[in-house]
Amino acid sequence: MHHLRSSKLLPVNRHTFQLPPLRIAISIAFTGLSVAHASTALAADQNIQQQVYQYNIDAGPLAEVINLFASASGLALTFEADTLKDIQSQGLHGQFTIQQGFSKLLSENGLQAVKSDDGTYIIKKRSKSSSTEKPATLPEVAVKSKADSGSGLQPAYAGGQVAKGGKAGFLGNKSIMDTPFNSTSYTSQTIQDQQARSVLDVVQNDASVRVVSPQSNGSEVFYIRGFSVSNQDISFDGMYGILPYWRGSVAAAERVEVLKGPNAFLNGMAPSGSVGGAINIVPKRAEDTPLTQLSASYISGSNFGGQVDFGRRFGPDNSVGIRVNGVYRDGDTNRTSQELGETAIALDYRGDRGRAWIDVGYQNLQTDKVEGLMGLATNASVPSPPSASKFYYQSWTTWKNETTYGVVHGEYDVKPNLTVYAAAGQRHFRDNYLFPFGFGLTNQGSFTEGFARASSWYDNTSSEVGLRGQFETGSVQHRVNIGLTSFNQDSGVKSGVVPTHASNIYNPTDIAEPTMASLGHIPKTGQLDLVSMAIADTLSMFDDSVQLILGARKQQVDVDAWDITTGAKTASYSRDAVTPAVGVVLKPVSNLSLYSNYIEGLSQGPVPTPTAFNNTQVFAPIKSKQFEVGAKYDFGKLMATISLFEIKRPSGFTDPATNIFGVDGEQRNRGAELNVFGEITENVRLLAGGMLLDAKQTKTQGGTFDGNYAVNSPKFTANIGTEWDTSFIHGFTVNARVVYTDAAYIDAANTQKIPSWTRFDLGARYHFKAGEKPVVIRANIENVFDRSYWMSSSLYRGNPRTLTLSATVNF
Template structure:
């Protein structure tokens, strides 16, 4: 019998020898207090070990504890804990987000362990130990990125001590998720350590197809990480993960001119045979070595392959659609192949020079990008809900003999210095040179970044910062034959931000309060509007400028030994400027007010209660601001109870989402809006050995 490599590694972890008695240490623990809500640093913000109090920008870190308490299964559920992020359309089994009102690109808006990460799919959050939300332009360190910021997903690492966690959860629809997470030293001297994670998830969604069939999802995740101490100063890490995810399609609900759902909110317009099937693999190597007492070297390399088949029914909403009318579907079968190869090298120094302390970063990173597509279309179908569902067309992307492809590469060189003059004053300076090589779309950029930090005491920081960002267009001209402005010349997108903020630790550094005022401008934005026209499907224009100004407030950590909170709020004033058709209008899905709260109260050592509140204000479903979606507040609650079973820890959990069964619309526009689910619950159990 041939065993899968994942099973072999996990077997090795589970069967690794226990620590010898001579290696065991006696540790005295005084008190039971442990603050697992507060994180003091974010590796992605500065690419160094600087603390959040030494970071001249707004950063939120969502720890694994909160992810587990919420029984989160998607990145969207995790990011709901930061009010600066709001959801966009979730059609086709992928999530999109807006940060500070700007959309996050699936190509440039996400990092994993500091590597640019193609995020055109639902992220495997079970392998994450925390999520860092880095706000504002971050192009100086990572190259191409939007003005709203970046999401850095930090993965779990191997541990020397043996841990084995088995967990299972279920909801009222019959959806299940089973996970094994095992880690241990793999040899006697603990220089080799491994961690393996396996997840099997089956989802039954609450919305159904018009023919009565259920929409389902089948997902498998396997991940391996190996750490090897080559010496006392050098660590080598190898990682691999694979996601297989097949899901029926739901491109979202349709809205009328009043922003109300047309028809039944549980009915999917896609046909039941429409699906998306993806396979994503990441394989990479990371090295960290200390060259001497003052300098360290970090190297990273990752290959990401993303293959997807998407068999679409592609329903199209008529402009004046009403219940009982027919609508048109244009089926097609499509295969997409994305390949991301990323690498970086960082030299990090910590030394004194001219009477000042320096934390100096000198580095370079690169990306090689390839995309290929095969596609075959079928004849259009006119359909009236209530009729028998049309059969799946007999087509296959494999019949397409003309491969459509796109590729480019870029590299950047950056430098950053955090200069400490005295305990009160610090200066952060940085710059980047970036070069993109792409046919008909070469691009060069030079970017600065500067921040001034003042510490009135050891637990507080006041700062002001300026940063810039850039996003080269995919081509020098708009390539979309179904757009009215096809072949329009495009300029690069640039952005700049001014931010003033404060950070303050209270209650013996257990609670972190933060606040920030920001002013971001973005020039060269593309806006596409879907239209019902016989000659074209969209109208795309390159907006002169977007201006987003706002205020953020947040609190994270422990109020006392029993009460823990993670809370945030944002006021946003977002507008288009210098554009004839959109002047003064607000981008879609950019509410003026948003807020989030998640909390835990420990009743006893065994029993804990959770409560959450998530508020999204009124926002528009279209850039013309003709259709408005109502504000809503969702309340979630939960409880966990810890017991001992045969000497092992068992944690039981019940969560209820949308406790008051609130009707609401999440992200998306008039023809792809996501409807919030009513009251629903999840049950979970975790066994730790």
């Protein structure tokens, strides 16, 4: 029997609140599948039955919907396996008591929920005497929180900072305990409470993720398990190529999901070939409760902004929904200047058998005083960075980009156990940049400042179609998915030349902006096509206590390039590869999950150097291979996960003896991860983790660097974040976070490295009412002690001390 409990989330009262404003606001912040849990005390059952709760559970098989309802309400539930078989439900959306919820879900199917003496609810067929009869003894079916079909979100875990599960790519939405991978889904509550501006601000909660570039740069790059993941490989609701190419806002994000390790089977080959992990953005959808929320914000310096979040549902059973998010910010921060304008509109329809979603968005982002990477001179040691707020590049540098996108998703239940789905989306991206970079940095801080000047465009089309179904062979249940994906990216990049000059990071040289002619028309210079077919079967036995996931994906990769001046084709690449995956989940008890996986990553095959003997050879996509084992333990309100992994990624080089280029290099990353999140007590929350990493160069050119540590791979990283709802002021919460990153080498020879660094962040928020309107005031300070540190091998500096303030009002 699985009995979920929560004493943190609060019921919704239709009229007045006499509860602390903080707890009310936390309940409101649970967008998506926000639910208010019942008290754990069975002695207070009478009050529980009369309380009203907010539910947002999507349509699907009744067994799955009732499981989500029970999990969200903190109930124990049993039913005969055949009682709910082949019955579909419209889901549950709105405010209901527990009995109203049961009635809404069950009555139309001739079913009812009868409560036994021990508090367990039993689902059975309705009879005339059912209101008074004692329930018979029935075979028990343990309740599990599932959201394997459709776009239904897993509910938030205790504390509300992360969810109980997320999208595992091709396998769909799965609970943490049923996923044979290490993944974390950060909720909209975390995004809002931390005043996150982009993915960068969200994923820095994870000790296995380190950000390479700061907010003062025009792009975002991450390292997950010691391998890079670029912003262009972030997916939108599971689809590549929809979000802005370099950096995107999270104003309209319901969840930011991080899956660690190679994932070609789960998500297909990423456009840039990232293998360290996957990041997925889940968009906000309209809830049954009307929402009109306005926010004002400030970022230290003189950056001011505002945001609106509007949601409504219409039609029979609230079947049609609209969610609109808009944000605008502009002004200087401590080291740069940014202007952001964004609009995101999400429409959805949920019917008896069909569901559809439409997302359209626009983003315009301009960053002035851009900070670029810095290269160290040969044989030089890394100098101490200047003051964290000091800007040592030219103030006239800029990075402008504009993005428009649209996506349509749909699915239809052909039968209760068979669903067809399809999706298609497009993105138009344009940018124009003139950003600086440094090279030849000496011990004294001298360097040469250069500039990258270019205009570019990237037009993408992404689509998928598939079939998802369930069937049984004896006592084994199968969940099968067959799908096709297609990704196309046409691009054009045209660059210009800007003279270099000498400068110093401690005493920079300012020069006048040179006069530069327009780059003019930008023809098509590149094309990338990724087409794949995948199949997966999840075999479940013994009431899901044993699960085996088998799957494979065949990926076709086609790349073409053209000369910017002559239009002649300069490169053509066409290869395919098959990437299998195996995952196992064992649950000896309901709150312990043991898992293991073998999965591969996929990147475009390397190109031989022009001077190599075989410089015309085309190599197949390279496969990164991961073996992982782990355990996840749910203490009820606190969850701990531990993972052990090994990833091997091939690379190419030219053999100095034969002058033949081959895929003979290799980097091997071994590591151990620990993550803990949830509630320590009713008023204290924890979001923490650590990673030990042994990243080695195991095969290098001529064996020169064999055994050396890999670049940009700290041996230890850790995060500890806590929140405390104070007892002395109702509605007042304080939070703190410590981020530690060990020293890391920045060259393959291991002669140059950046020192370790520790950053301290503090924050507070206050929930109260202005009249009848809930108001939240938030304040966060990143890098409280204003420490200046090199954050990565690219010699980017961490952000200076930065204060963010916001005020949010719900109407």
